[in-house]
Amino acid sequence: MSNEMKERLVRLAVAVAERRDETAFAELFDYFAPRIKSYLMRLNMDSGQAEELTQEVMITLWHKASQFDSAKSSLSTWLFRIARNRRIDVFRRDKSALLDADDPALQPSQPDAADDIVEAEERDERVRKAMLDLPEEQAILVRQAFFLGRSHSQISEDTGLPLGTVKSRIRLAFARLRRTLEGDGGDMTLH
Numbered sequence: 001m002s003n004e005m006k007e008r009l010v011r012l013a014v015a016v017a018e019r020r021d022e023t024a025f026a027e028l029f030d031y032f033a034p035r036i037k038s039y040l041m042r043l044n045m046d047s048g049q050a051e052e053l054t055q056e057v058m059i060t061l062w063h064k065a066s067q068f069d070s071a072k073s074s075l076s077t078w079l080f081r082i083a084r085n086r087r088i089d090v091f092r093r094d095k096s097a098l099l100d101a102d103d104p105a106l107q108p109s110q111p112d113a114a115d116d117i118v119e120a121e122e123r124d125e126r127v128r129k130a131m132l133d134l135p136e137e138q139a140i141l142v143r144q145a146f147f148l149g150r151s152h153s154q155i156s157e158d159t160g161l162p163l164g165t166v167k168s169r170i171r172l173a174f175a176r177l178r179r180t181l182e183g184d185g186g187d188m189t190l191h
Helices: 003-019 022-042 047-067 075-093 114-132 136-147 152-159 163-183
Strands: none
Touching: 003 022, 003 047, 003 075, 022 047, 022 075, 047 075, 114 136, 114 163, 136 152, 136 163, 152 163
């Protein structure tokens, strides 16, 4: 698409946004509707669904043209993104879509091997013991970060400590744990 055409489409979208210009909208509709319908059919939608979704996309253009920002994307990119998102929404709502029984995500996971379970328990025990050797101010932060899954920012807010202090204490604790666990003869690697 030429730059001249892109600029013309932007001007038409602005006319729709600012003045509800029906002539500008009709021109945009004539240009984009067949392209969007074709795009949706290439994404395995039947003609009727694609037509209906295309109508929704064009109605979105009519009502929300003011949300289009030519500095962020081209008009075609904006409209095709709306079409793609609407297609995803339709797919999610479609309860008749059958699940693939062979999909690996739907298969039950294999139980852990007994050796793996024992190794994991031994590793957990070594980490718990190593945690006892940490200074309390470091141990508290490590528990919050790694056992409670809190971000450094959340810990900083909760404790009132500066973010840099939280990060450095956790880093120091991690280095100390690594030394303890490696000196323990274990083959543990902390990341």
